[in-house]
Amino acid sequence: MYMHVKALESLLATTNGLPLNVRVILEGEEEVGGEGIASYVASKPADLQADFALISDTEMFAPGLPTLCVGLRGMIYTEIEVRSSRTDLHSGMYGGAAPNAFVALCQIIARLKDESGHILVPGVYDNVTPPSSEELDAWQSLPFDEEHYRENEVGSRALAGEEGYSVLERTWARPTLDVHGMPGGFIGAGAKTVIPAKATAKVSMRLVPDMTPAGTFELYKSYVQHIAPSDVEVDVRLIHFGDPCLIPVDNPYVQAATTALKEIWGKDTVFIRSGGSIPIVGDLNRHLNLPSVMMGFGLPDDNLHAPNEKFQISNFHQGIESIIRFLEVVGESTGI
Amino acid sequence: MYMHVKALESLLATTNGLPLNVRVILEGEEEVGGEGIASYVASKPADLQADFALISDTEMFAPGLPTLCVGLRGMIYTEIEVRSSRTDLHSGMYGGAAPNAFVALCQIIARLKDESGHILVPGVYDNVTPPSSEELDAWQSLPFDEEHYRENEVGSRALAGEEGYSVLERTWARPTLDVHGMPGGFIGAGAKTVIPAKATAKVSMRLVPDMTPAGTFELYKSYVQHIAPSDVEVDVRLIHFGDPCLIPVDNPYVQAATTALKEIWGKDTVFIRSGGSIPIVGDLNRHLNLPSVMMGFGLPDDNLHAPNEKFQISNFHQGIESIIRFLEVVGESTGI
Numbered sequence: 001m002y003m004h005v006k007a008l009e010s011l012l013a014t015t016n017g018l019p020l021n022v023r024v025i026l027e028g029e030e031e032v033g034g035e036g037i038a039s040y041v042a043s044k045p046a047d048l049q050a051d052f053a054l055i056s057d058t059e060m061f062a063p064g065l066p067t068l069c070v071g072l073r074g075m076i077y078t079e080i081e082v083r084s085s086r087t088d089l090h091s092g093m094y095g096g097a098a099p100n101a102f103v104a105l106c107q108i109i110a111r112l113k114d115e116s117g118h119i120l121v122p123g124v125y126d127n128v129t130p131p132s133s134e135e136l137d138a139w140q141s142l143p144f145d146e147e148h149y150r151e152n153e154v155g156s157r158a159l160a161g162e163e164g165y166s167v168l169e170r171t172w173a174r175p176t177l178d179v180h181g182m183p184g185g186f187i188g189a190g191a192k193t194v195i196p197a198k199a200t201a202k203v204s205m206r207l208v209p210d211m212t213p214a215g216t217f218e219l220y221k222s223y224v225q226h227i228a229p230s231d232v233e234v235d236v237r238l239i240h241f242g243d244p245c246l247i248p249v250d251n252p253y254v255q256a257a258t259t260a261l262k263e264i265w266g267k268d269t270v271f272i273r274s275g276g277s278i279p280i281v282g283d284l285n286r287h288l289n290l291p292s293v294m295m296g297f298g299l300p301d302d303n304l305h306a307p308n309e310k311f312q313i314s315n316f317h318q319g320i321e322s323i324i325r326f327l328e329v330v331g332e333s334t335g336i
Numbered sequence: 337m338y339m340h341v342k343a344l345e346s347l348l349a350t351t352n353g354l355p356l357n358v359r360v361i362l363e364g365e366e367e368v369g370g371e372g373i374a375s376y377v378a379s380k381p382a383d384l385q386a387d388f389a390l391i392s393d394t395e396m397f398a399p400g401l402p403t404l405c406v407g408l409r410g411m412i413y414t415e416i417e418v419r420s421s422r423t424d425l426h427s428g429m430y431g432g433a434a435p436n437a438f439v440a441l442c443q444i445i446a447r448l449k450d451e452s453g454h455i456l457v458p459g460v461y462d463n464v465t466p467p468s469s470e471e472l473d474a475w476q477s478l479p480f481d482e483e484h485y486r487e488n489e490v491g492s493r494a495l496a497g498e499e500g501y502s503v504l505e506r507t508w509a510r511p512t513l514d515v516h517g518m519p520g521g522f523i524g525a526g527a528k529t530v531i532p533a534k535a536t537a538k539v540s541m542r543l544v545p546d547m548t549p550a551g552t553f554e555l556y557k558s559y560v561q562h563i564a565p566s567d568v569e570v571d572v573r574l575i576h577f578g579d580p581c582l583i584p585v586d587n588p589y590v591q592a593a594t595t596a597l598k599e600i601w602g603k604d605t606v607f608i609r610s611g612g613s614i615p616i617v618g619d620l621n622r623h624l625n626l627p628s629v630m631m632g633f634g635l636p637d638d639n640l641h642a643p644n645e646k647f648q649i650s651n652f653h654q655g656i657e658s659i660i661r662f663l664e665v666v667g668e669s670t671g672i
Contacts, residue, residue, distance in 0.1 A: 032526060032527065033526070033527055073428065075428075075529070077527040077529070084492055085490050085491045085492045086490075086491025086492075087491065087639065087642050087643055087644075088641070088642045088643070089490065089641075089642060090612065090640045090641040090642065091512075091514045091516070091540060091542065092409065092411075092542065092610065092611045092612025092613055093507065093610075093611055093612055093640055094489075094490060094507065094611070095507065095512040095513075095514050095542050095611055096453065096496075096497050096498070096506035096507045096510055096512035096542070096611065097485075097490065097495050097496060097497045097503045097506045097507050098490045098492060098495070098496060099492050099493075099494070099495075099496040100496070100514050100515055102445075102515035102516070102517070102518060102537075103445065103449060103513075103514070103515050105442075106441075106442040106445035106446050106515065107445075107446045107451065109438075109439065109442035109443075109446075110442050110443045110445075110446035110447075111446075113439060115443065115565055117432065149433075153430075154421050154422075154425065154430060154433065154434045155421050155422025155423065156420055156421045156422075156434060156435050156567060156568070157435075157566070157567050157568065157569060158435070158566060158567040159433050159434070159435075159567070160432075160433060160434060160435040160436070160567050161432050161433045162432070167433045170432035170433045171429065171430065171431065171432045171433050174432055176427075176431040176432035177431075177439075178427045178431050178436050178439070178529075178531055179436055179438035179439050179442065179521070180427070180438070180521050180522045180527075180528060180529065180530050180531075180532065181438070181520065181521030181522040181523045181528075181530075181532065182438060182518040182521070182523070182535075183523035184517065184518075185515070185516050185517030185518070185538075186516045186517040186538060187517045187518070187519035187523075187538075190368060190369070190575065191368065191369060191413040191516075191538070191540070191575050191576055192516060192517075192538075192641075193411070193413070193514075193516065193540060193641065194516050194517075194641060194642075195514055195516075196516065196517065199518075201438075202521075202522060202523075202527070202528075204427060204527070204529060206427065206428065206431050206432070229451055230493070230494060231492060231493050231494035231495070231496050232492070232493065233493060239526065239527050240527055274428065274429075275428045275429055275430070275431060275432065276426065276428025276429055277428055303423065304426045304429055305424070305425075305426040305528075305529065305530060306423050306424045306425060306426065306530075307423055307424070308423075
């Protein structure tokens with residue numbers, strides 16, 4: 001957003017005007033769900049009319065390679081709560097006869113996804129639309145070194161995920177399921193022999209076109225209730241959600257963006273998707289019918305949401321130049 | 337221990353002496369592993385010579401029913417640590433390609449015990465010695481109402497555990513496995529879409545005669561390493577342990593205890609086991625060859641290690657009387 005403001009300031013200072021009408025909308029809650037802006041967009045469609053939205057919350061596929069993101073995964077973020085007894089119990093006295101909330105929860109989670117990353121919720125893949133063969137071909141030609149990615153970005157022994165799909169397909173065009181933490185019980189140093197009365201898992205799924213958050217949550221919730229051991233009580237809660245989206249690349253705003261990016265970066269634009277979720281993109285599309293141009297300048301090694309997160313300063317400056325040129329090209333080519 | 341001190345004070349005040357020689361040993365670390373007293377007993381056998389030990393850390397089977405505990409389960413308390421990536425990752429960017437430490441840990445835990453409570457570690461039951469038919473018959477005649485126990489003590493939908501074994505066998509004479517907590521990842525309120533780099537589970541097993549902590553830990557550790565998904569690294573750590581034990585009931589100290597208890601409580605003593613662990617009992621037996629008389633006055637609804645723990649005041653007073661009478665009977669009958 002700061003890049004956008006800087007671009008508008010520069011244009012106003014040097015050309016005494018803007019090449020098109022601009023409305024600025026600020027979103028400060030995206031990382032905790034973004035409920036505020038979602039209800040604002042839903043309730044004020046008349047105030048927010050526009051031709052397109054420019055959003056910079058995505059990344060370049062590689063340093064120096066101009067990139068537009070044209071697809072996002074959606075998500076459902078849930079909690080599974082298991083209750084096994086009225087109060088915490090001593091594992092010496094009751095171990096062997098009392099159900100254990102964490103054991104039951106682990107049994108449930110182990111049945112959500114198999115060891116090759118395939119989600120086991122029945123029906124969950126029914127609405128997955130695969131990428132076109134043109135899109136898959138374009139992904140094939142992107143500069144991607146799987147071994148470098150494994151060792152330097154992920155830092156794991158091996159990559160996980162579904163057999164038969166490339167890493168880009170797995171992270172851009174396939175649904176997935178992750179566990180983020182399991183609050184409850186004893187988590188201090190050393191030993192405490194408690195059978196916890198309650199255990200919770202924070203579990204999210206990433207969704208791809210044309211899955212819906214509501215439909216996916218229903219399938220997931222019924223499956224969790226179905227596989228839950230009979231000696232415990234289980235609640236499944238939806239904490240927040242976002243739609244997946246896919247932006248057609250033949251609209252004039254995406255075309256103007258590729259022209260501007262080529263001028264600034266000296267290279268043809270690549271079209272990628274992102275595995276992340278930007279719920280406002282789906283909201284703008286659903287409520288205002290706005291296409292979004294997702295022109296972002298992050299880099300793959302920025303350590304997003306992790307220790308030592310960074311943003312490269314040269315990308316900040318070239319990002320401002322790209323946005324200025326984009327606004328000029330859109331103004332000239334579309335006349336809006 | 338306070339009951340023992342009160343009994344000795346009363347005897348000294350009213351009879352101006354004790355009916356036998358008494359050594360007092362204080363243990364204040366039992367709930368966090370008791371390593372201090374274990375190494376003390378192992379290193380000072382000459383200073384601690386005695387004929388038997390009297391320990392009050394067990395419970396009465398029912399209110400007003402004098403009870404001696406003659407068997408304890410041992411334990412191993414462990415941590416399983418799974419590391420899946422060098423640093424925490426964003427589940428949007430990496431979900432589908434990066435391994436998830438919690439998912440891997442849940443897959444491991446789900447394979448430690450099946451849904452009927454049977455431990456799946458190969459060889460773990462090889463050294464389990466079943467109770468004698470006399471002991472099983474005696475347990476059958478104890479006043480035990482399984483439905484009352486389920487509803488009022490455990491407070492669960494159903495009881496867990498191995499088919500073909502009564503609740504008393506499951507908690508006194510069968511090994512079991514519990515998960516106490518799973519530290520790591522995001523455990524706050526709301527949502528954070530992190531793929532945690534690390535997840536840990538606190539897992540303990542209760543052991544029965546003639547399982548050994550060292551042998552059981554080796555079986556468990558190799559099995560966990562064997563079933564661990566290949567894309568993550570797994571460490572299995574032993575935090576503390578204790579031997580199971582079984583006290584022969586035909587020694588003169590147990591006989592003296594039954595005589596004393598009958599005088600104070602007006603009923604014949606029942607012999608039970610406990611599912612819990614009192615590591616010092618095993619240490620005294622192994623290093624000093626001492627039998628322990630486990631004469632305790634807790635009650636089943638004391639909420640041990642749980643909220644609203646209590647101890648009944650009338651049992652405190654009758655416990656002191658029982659210990660006084662026991663010391664007198666031992667002094668008279670054994671001449672030590």
